[in-house]
Amino acid sequence: MIATANPGRLTVPAVRALSPYVPGKPISELERELGLRDIIKLASNENPWGPSPAALAAMHQELDQVWLYPDGSSHELRHALARHLGIGTEHLALGNGSNELLLLLCEAFLTGAYSAVYSQYGFAIYPLVIRATGARAIAAPALPEGHAMATGHDLSAMAAAIASDTRLVFIANPNNPTGTWVDPQALRQFIAAVPDHLLVVLDEAYLEYGLAQGLQDGMQWIRDFPNLVLLRTFSKAYGLAGIRVGYSVSHPEVADALNRLRPAFNVNSIAQVGAAAALSDQAHMQRCVASTVSELRRMSTQLAALGLHHAPSAANFLMVRAGPRAAQIYHELLKAGLIVRPLGGYGLPEYLRISIGKPAENDRLLQQLARLTGKGS
Ligand SMILES: Cc1ncc(COP(=O)(O)O)c(C=O)c1O
Structure with missing residues (x-):
């Protein structure tokens, strides 16, 4: 038949x-499309310095x-994380990137x-895994235009959006793609005030950059609030996006649910040892973060000089208002071998999200933006 x-x-x-989710354009794709070499990708908020040599x-x-199959329980990595965080391993679930943990949650x-709540930007x-x-x-x-944190999370609006059938609330802090953050006191009050029929998922993918800029993390609340789930990743500050390791910190019962559901070997053997070694080299990670934060500040000033405004950012990227020509500028940057995120x-x-690269990469981007905005010399 x-x-x-x-x-x-x-x-x-x-x-x-x-x-489907549209990720940042890979370098190899642009090479194929335009036959370019020497391409710089500032589109997926990776750490341009890469991981620790260890x-x-x-x-x-x-x-x-x-x-050999990997250790299905990621014993070494789980214990290294527990020691690093000062908690028991029963609070942890590991994922193939924090993306997998979003799906598992x-x-x-x-x-x-049921329903789940997230912020407009x-x-x-989040909406993808919820709807799936x-x-x-x-x-x-x-938060509306005119607010100091415009485009960022409005915790009052999020609280108001919670329905009787809501089971999950997603808060990224700092948020991607805006870079904005929430006030720690307001966040604590939000978590304390939500009804207990839901979990608050605090996604701290950019935490290390936030901490370096005065933000606080959610670990301090994990024992106070059984319905709080933290998500962390090795993809950003630890420079290991390619090997896919993330983890959650939660009440043991939530961790147990995620561990029962996850595929048996979801974190591969290369990823387990790579993440554990990266965790043990905090000095490398801190150097990367310090360089990125310093470049973030420099880029902020230089972009303002070009008349390009951006949302406040406590992460490793800037969401820049490029105006009605944003799509055109994106394509012109591609032709110049620079990948940013429309x-x-x-x-x-009207916005482009620009990840902070190495100083020379940022300079090349600034030069092209100056040319494209007519501010070049
Ligand atoms: C806010 C946020 N959460 C989670 C992720 C997923 O990261 P990964 O799956 O690489 O751990 C990202 C990646 O860009 C992100 O920006």
């Missing part, structure tokens, strides 16, 4: 309705063992009968 019916029709409606050495060494706590993965379960994704309006998909068509 020759099958003619499209098997895609069998996809569950919630999945059929999803629009992490690279550990991963090289682990290659000899790749014919939705699978564990949502169905079509919150991380784009058939749950309702409720976007709370962001934000039309976020409903912010």
Whole structure:
């Protein structure tokens, strides 16, 4: 029999309705498209300095063992994290990037009968993973134009958006793509005041950059609030985006749910040793963060001199208002071998998100922006 019916029709409606996440353009893709060399990617908020040499050495060494399955419990890494954080391992769940933990949280706590709340310009993965379960994704309006933290999370609006069927609330602090952050006191009050039929997921992917700029982390509250879940990643400050390791810190019962649900070998053996070695080299991570924060400040001043304004940022990127020509500027930058992130998909068509690179990379971007905005010499 020759099958003619499209098997895609069998996809569950919630999945059929999803629009795929559009990541930053890979360097190899631009090379293929435009035949360019010497491309700089400032589009996915990676750490341009890369991981600790100790992490690279550990991963090289682990290659000899790749014919063996990884340790399914990530024993060494879990214990290293527990020691680093000053908590018991029962609070931890590890993921193939924190992205996988977002997915697992939705699978564990949502169905079509529930809803989850996120902020209007919150991380784009949130509505995707919520909707994948058939749950309702409720976007709370962001802080309005004119507010010092415009486009950032409005915690009052988020509290007001919580419904009786809400099971998860996602807060990225600092937030991607805006770079904005929430006041620690207001955040604590928010977590203390939410009803206990939901979990607050505090996504701290950019935490290390935030801490270096005066922000506080959520660890201080983890024992006070059983419904608080922290998400962390090795993809940003630790320079290990390619190996995919993230983790959650939560009440042991939440960690247990995630650990029961996760695929048996979700964190591979190279990733386990790489992340553990990176964690043990805090000095390397701190040097990377210090350089990025210093460059963030320099870029902020230089962009302002070009008449390009940006949202306040406590992360390793700036969300720059490029105006009605934003899409055109994005394409012109591509032609010059510079990949930044257009934000039309976020409903912010006049903005570009620019990750902070090494000083020479940032200089090249500034030169091109000066040319494209007519401010070049
Ligand atoms: C706010 C936020 N959360 C989570 C992630 C996912 O990071 P990963 O899956 O690499 O740990 C990202 C990545 O860009 C992010 O910006």
